[in-house]
Amino acid sequence: MSDSQTAPHQPTVLDRVLAIGQMLQHDMDRSFSDTGLSTSRTHLLWVLHHAGPSTQRSLATALQVSARNITGLVDAVEHHGYAARTAHPTDRRATLVTLTDLGRRTMQRMASEHEQLSRELVAGLAPDEADVLMRGLTHVEGVLARLIAEAANPAEVRS
Amino acid sequence: MSDSQTAPHQPTVLDRVLAIGQMLQHDMDRSFSDTGLSTSRTHLLWVLHHAGPSTQRSLATALQVSARNITGLVDAVEHHGYAARTAHPTDRRATLVTLTDLGRRTMQRMASEHEQLSRELVAGLAPDEADVLMRGLTHVEGVLARLIAEAANPAEVRS
DNA sequence: TATTGTTATACTCTATAACTATA
DNA sequence: TATAGTTATAGAGTATAACAATA
Structure with missing residues (x-):
């Protein structure tokens, strides 16, 4: 219970977002719970919902995970009835994954x-407050994107 | 590539936060990468940093995970030199986990x-913009907390 | 009896590497 | 030779249940 060293500073925008x-x-x-879904599985279904029938390869690229991982995720959503594997019409190596009605x-x-x-x-915010909130978040997202790009590419310090 | 059904709606505050x-x-x-850490392990160290030496039981409560899970996380941070198990001074069933210098x-x-x-x-926001951003996020957090509380306790619809 | 932490077991998400079938 | 997807193997995070030591 006793805070040993760090003072509990004022919450920041970062703290709130986290x-x-x-x-x-x-x-x-x-x-x-009880749906057979998870964040990863839902993400896959979400991509399918927007892109339509897709090869596992393209799903791997979209989700940015390994091909092996897609095999497991498709196994799971197929087993729970959310999607099905069908033959690719022209490429017999590939599998098309399609959403079921469910x-x-x-x-x-x-x-x-x-x-x-x-x-x-x-809902409880004044329109102009909601506006500034949205613009503030857009700003934060932009800064973060820049910082991540810089961290990934430490060579040049942008002029 | 072709969006099959859902129109790509305007991003919302929720989308931005996500x-x-x-x-x-x-x-x-x-x-x-290369630190031996992870989100879960860092969370554990963070709690230790603020609470000081703690039993695994209290860590399980703080992180809201099972005792079994704590055993594994403590194994890992101990193995990587971030924390150590020591005897509890009065309760011989319990273990005190303490941070190392590292x-x-x-x-x-x-x-x-x-x-x-x-x-x-x-940094790039005007002070009043940062203010409204902060208040907007506080509002969102409050609404979300209420919605989650209601979902967890569907009995009463607040008057 | 109740509590602390461990072992046993299992499931999910993730990865790399080796392999099969096809292009 | 390259690509799509599988199997093999492994590590991390999570859970419940059974158990040992201690309270």
Whole structure:
């Protein structure tokens, strides 16, 4: 209980974003119980929902994970009835993964829940406040993108 | 490539927060390479840094994970020299986990990096904009906390 | 009896490497 | 020779259940 050394500083924008992100993750995990879904599996279904039938190769590229990982994720969503493997019409090496009706309905429901949550989160704010909030977040995202790009490419210090 | 059904709607505050959270996670993962650390292990060290020497039981409560999980995390941070198990002075069932010098120095460095990032993320904003951003995020966090509490306790619809 | 931490077991997400079938 | 997807193997994070030592 006793804080040994670090003073509990004022929460910053970074702290708030981290806290909100953690709450969102927690909430998602809870909503997945008994669905056979998870963050990774849902991400895969989400990509399928937007891109339509896809090869596992293209899914691996979209999710930025290994081919082996996609095999496991497709196994899982197929087993739970959200997607199915079908033959590729022209390339017999490849597999096309397609959403089932259940998968499609599930993604549509998630999209509408996402929209509703998007509205609820800012419902109590004045329009101009919501505006500044949005612009502030856009700014933060831009700075972060720049910092990450610099860290990944430490050579040049932008002039 | 072809968006099959969902129109690419305008990004919302929720979308921005999710994107920023993902970037932060990605950046953290990158910074962990070759340190023997990870999000979970760092979280444990962070709690130790603030709470001081702790039993594994209290760490399990603080991180909200199982006792078994703590055994593994402590094994790992001990193996990498960030913390050590010591005997509890009065309860011979319990183990006290304490940070080593390396662990303490690492947490201090992370704290200062966190503070620097906190400053950088809002550095380009006008003071009043940063203010509204902060208040907007506090609002969002509050709404989210309420929604999660309601979802966990669906009985009463708040009057 | 209750609590602390461990071992046993299992599931998910992730990776690399070797291999098969096809291009 | 290169590519798509699988199997083999491994490590991390997570869980529950059974168990030993201690309270």
